[in-house]
Amino acid sequence: MENDRLTHLPDRKRRELQRAAQFLFDEFEETQKPSSPTRESAARILKLILFGSYARGDFAAICAERLGTPNASSAEAG
Incomplete structure (x- = not known):
């Protein structure tokens, strides 16, 4: 997973x-194992x-709103 696209989320x-x-990748890999030695999957x-x-x-903004606390972006703006 590309972490640079998730930087807006908390750790x-x-x-x-x-x-x-x-988990998804592991389970998918498990289902793609060939049932016979001659079968290969390209999925x-x-x-x-x-x-x-x-x-x-x-x-983060939604969480802060629900908790009634200001988030970083609204604190910087005000």
Whole structure:
């Protein structure tokens, strides 16, 4: 997983996503093992796509809003 695209997330969330991605890749690899020595699979995972606040990059802002605490970007702006 490309960490440079996850820099907007807290370390804990990045680690959670890395574990989830590793699980997906491991399980996919397991299902792609040939059932016979002559069969080979060319299937592979090309991307994992995030949705919602993780993808938009406003995860921290939403969390701060729900907790009633200012996040770093709103503190800098004010």
